[in-house]
């Protein structure tokens with residue numbers, strides 16, 4: 001609404017806002033239109049665009065809309081913070097499981113060393129007694 005000279009709607013007489021068209025035929029072209037669409041007041045601010053610029057602006061408009069759509073699919077900072085907390089919790093659980101497994105492996109290792117030693121000593125003692 002901050003433009004001069006004012007363009008007023010022919011029906012209600014109110015100052016019409018200036019808009020930018022993103023239609024395929026007139027991308028980037030400014031125009032005036034009453035906020036009451038049914039009043040039918042539309043007047044171009046800019047002249048017609050060349051076909052080359054029309055295609056170029058249309059392609060750029062499509063790219064911007066595509067990127068805006070993609071951006072809505074990206075995780076927000078809040079999503080990342082929630083995922084980071086979950087990851088920290090799971091990392092703690094995994095490190096506890098790893099610690100338990102290491103203790104089990106260690107005790108299995110001692111058992112596998114002690115039983116043959118006891119067997120060897122028993123055999124040695126039996127051998128001494130029998131001889």
Ligand SMILES: [Zn+2]
Nearest residue numbers: 009012034039
């Ligand atoms: Zn009007």
